[in-house]
Amino acid sequence: MQRTFRALESLIFILVFAPRVFTQDAVLDLWSGHTPNLQPGAENVQEILIDDPTWGLFIKKVAKPIVEVYLPHAEIATGSAVVICPGGGYAQLAWTLEGREVAAWLNTIGVAGIVLKYRLPDPEIVQVRQIAPIQDAQRAIRLVRSRSVEWNLDPDKIGIMGFSAGGHLAGSATVHSDSSFASVDAVDTLSPAPDFLILGYPVVTMGPGTHAGSKSMLLGDSPDPSLVDYFSVEKQVNPDTPPAFIVVASNDGTVPYEPNSLALFNALQAAGVPSEMWVYEESLQPDHGFGMGTKSKESIEWPWRLALWMKGNGLCRIVPDKPRYTFLRILPKAVTLRSEATERTVLIECDTTWSILKKDGNWFSADKQGGGKADSLRITINANESADPRQGFLVIGNSARSDTIKIVQAVPGGFGFFLMGGVSPNGSEQEILSTAFNAGIVLIPWDDDSTAAAGPDGEKADLMLLSDTVNKSKVGGAFREAAVPVMVLETGLFDGMGMTAVRAYGQERNTERLDILYSGHALAGGLSAGPQAVFSRPVYMNWGKPGGQAVIIASIIGDPEKASVFAYEKGGTLADGFPAPDKRIGFFATSSLNPLLTSDGRQLLAAALRWLLDEETMGASDNPAVFPGTFVLRLNYPNPFNPLTTISYVLPQNAAVRLDIYNQNGRLVRKLVEGSAGAGPHSIEWDATDDAGAQVATGMYICRFKAGPFCAQNRMLFLR
Numbered sequence: 001m002q003r004t005f006r007a008l009e010s011l012i013f014i015l016v017f018a019p020r021v022f023t024q025d026a027v028l029d030l031w032s033g034h035t036p037n038l039q040p041g042a043e044n045v046q047e048i049l050i051d052d053p054t055w056g057l058f059i060k061k062v063a064k065p066i067v068e069v070y071l072p073h074a075e076i077a078t079g080s081a082v083v084i085c086p087g088g089g090y091a092q093l094a095w096t097l098e099g100r101e102v103a104a105w106l107n108t109i110g111v112a113g114i115v116l117k118y119r120l121p122d123p124e125i126v127q128v129r130q131i132a133p134i135q136d137a138q139r140a141i142r143l144v145r146s147r148s149v150e151w152n153l154d155p156d157k158i159g160i161m162g163f164s165a166g167g168h169l170a171g172s173a174t175v176h177s178d179s180s181f182a183s184v185d186a187v188d189t190l191s192p193a194p195d196f197l198i199l200g201y202p203v204v205t206m207g208p209g210t211h212a213g214s215k216s217m218l219l220g221d222s223p224d225p226s227l228v229d230y231f232s233v234e235k236q237v238n239p240d241t242p243p244a245f246i247v248v249a250s251n252d253g254t255v256p257y258e259p260n261s262l263a264l265f266n267a268l269q270a271a272g273v274p275s276e277m278w279v280y281e282e283s284l285q286p287d288h289g290f291g292m293g294t295k296s297k298e299s300i301e302w303p304w305r306l307a308l309w310m311k312g313n314g315l316c317r318i319v320p321d322k323p324r325y326t327f328l329r330i331l332p333k334a335v336t337l338r339s340e341a342t343e344r345t346v347l348i349e350c351d352t353t354w355s356i357l358k359k360d361g362n363w364f365s366a367d368k369q370g371g372g373k374a375d376s377l378r379i380t381i382n383a384n385e386s387a388d389p390r391q392g393f394l395v396i397g398n399s400a401r402s403d404t405i406k407i408v409q410a411v412p413g414g415f416g417f418f419l420m421g422g423v424s425p426n427g428s429e430q431e432i433l434s435t436a437f438n439a440g441i442v443l444i445p446w447d448d449d450s451t452a453a454a455g456p457d458g459e460k461a462d463l464m465l466l467s468d469t470v471n472k473s474k475v476g477g478a479f480r481e482a483a484v485p486v487m488v489l490e491t492g493l494f495d496g497m498g499m500t501a502v503r504a505y506g507q508e509r510n511t512e513r514l515d516i517l518y519s520g521h522a523l524a525g526g527l528s529a530g531p532q533a534v535f536s537r538p539v540y541m542n543w544g545k546p547g548g549q550a551v552i553i554a555s556i557i558g559d560p561e562k563a564s565v566f567a568y569e570k571g572g573t574l575a576d577g578f579p580a581p582d583k584r585i586g587f588f589a590t591s592s593l594n595p596l597l598t599s600d601g602r603q604l605l606a607a608a609l610r611w612l613l614d615e616e617t618m619g620a621s622d623n624p625a626v627f628p629g630t631f632v633l634r635l636n637y638p639n640p641f642n643p644l645t646t647i648s649y650v651l652p653q654n655a656a657v658r659l660d661i662y663n664q665n666g667r668l669v670r671k672l673v674e675g676s677a678g679a680g681p682h683s684i685e686w687d688a689t690d691d692a693g694a695q696v697a698t699g700m701y702i703c704r705f706k707a708g709p710f711c712a713q714n715r716m717l718f719l720r
Helices: 096-108 129-146 165-175 212-219 225-230 261-270 298-312 427-438 599-613
Strands: 026-029 048-052 056-060 066-070 081-085 112-117 158-163 197-200 244-249 275-280 334-338 344-350 355-360 364-371 374-381 390-397 402-410 415-420 442-447 463-466 486-488 500-511 513-516 530-533 539-546 551-556 559-568 584-587 645-651 655-663 668-677 680-686 699-707 710-718
Touching (some): 066 129, 081 129, 096 158, 112 129, 129 165, 129 212, 158 165, 165 197, 244 261, 244 298, 261 275, 334 344, 334 374, 334 442, 374 402, 415 427, 427 442, 463 599, 486 599, 513 559, 539 551, 559 599, 645 655, 645 699, 655 680, 668 680
Parallel strands (some): 081 112, 081 158, 158 197, 197 244, 334 402, 415 442, 463 486, 486 584
Antiparallel strands (some): 026 066, 066 112, 364 374, 390 402, 500 539, 513 551, 559 584, 645 680, 655 699
């Protein structure tokens, strides 16, 4: 029986997803080593994996298509299976959001989920770009049919599902199932026609109203009109097209609802194809790319609607309870205060009832204020007279939603802002944040729309960092006159800050080492003179040529004028001839999705941060010593660690040394060093045991170092 539904009402519901580890039952080479339509050398193209903290894994540059197979428990299995095509504008695959998470949900209603890693229309990888994705989709359907006995599937209940550009692929594979685009073995004698079609906010047309990026990637910038018609799914629908289910947001700002989903639905209806479409006016972002709706409001119910449709078509027996929507919003999501000798209370607004789910930190408490439909939150932060920064978090929520509040209490003299090009730090920016924290400095991530050296509660920063990701046209010379120490990690801003006269981009390739020129300076962090491995992998190296009053700590190997770490004292003459309003450091640390620095690189960064906050002047010397003119405590390595970590320090002279380990409550855990030591580098291992020989618990520990008049401390994270 044909069913036609359209819903534009705002509905209130919630679907609860339990956390799941994605464990596939099988991973299969789609073409068994004989992939057609490949460019020569395509097998050498490196696949790119991008792990987004919010949306999960994205994949680019697919040269070897595969399927990940997720089978339901035998007692609820229905014999139905769905080949899942993640979206991504034909430029990448949203592997978690529109692949693995979908398969996990299908398993809960007894349906097998087959996630397809298909080739993208990339001329570097495929010869005929527009047919490569559809070749892989048809092969996937055939492959599933060929394994139907092994996987306990009904070969007449194999469907295809796609999201966004993956929806275009699923639709194209469906309407062109009478065409064969490749054949390499007996599997390709089976039918590539799906038995049903499921589309989420799909790209449909290649004509007016299409998603321009998907069209350009698939067909090129000036495609032949015949190709445009052929790959416009709505124009290829016929009475043999299988039953279809479509979900979309009417206010989709990426792939317009009209003429994509609506045009396809109208074509299905005109051809007499059983079809159902649910249209939501989504009030929350994202209005496109909402996947299974776990982060949505109105469209959060759509999987329940899909289960009803699948049951009605004999594809499953289980329908989950109709979801009930509950929304949790907290403001602010971060509390950043300086350490104070008095107790401090902060109020947080929430718009629904909640409970405390997790609390990390024993120096603050939290309780509800008010009641009824919404509870506010009171956080009481204990007094702190120590020299230690404190950092913790609080998770509040209910059965439907949860959110996290970050709580940071910074030390006076160790509180700064890290200006970045986005709201969330990438891998190398996170490494900088953790290195600073281990050095006793709390850096608060700040969006690059801000151009003031002030942060929460109007508190002035003790230092500023400008990341490699900032927008140079936004930031420009905004911090040129800032009377606060500034570290510039973006070489494109060296000139704008007046710090260099000559700047070069990409002049040095595959650089892992820097030449330490001034090992005797505190900025060198105790590293020896000469080439040192600062980066954990080869980087595309930039450099600058600072003014004559700059001290160059590190440079390109063999060319000391190409500076990569250099500094100006407050009042020193910059390269543009003007005096520096405060200390300035140029420190090359390119942006990366993954951590970039070695232990020596982190030590160099920590030394630079400490120098920015040190009120002493440089005290430059023409004859730098072999060992630094100051005492140095290096960051332990590895960190986090299990079971061993090495703590290193450098002495400029003979001194009485004491090195102790404390827990976060200030209790002495282990006395590692006590006695006299000579000038030079020293190191000792800690095996995460206390003075009684018992292993300590997982957590943060403080390494306190005293040598003569010098005191310092680092933080170390032990994970059991």
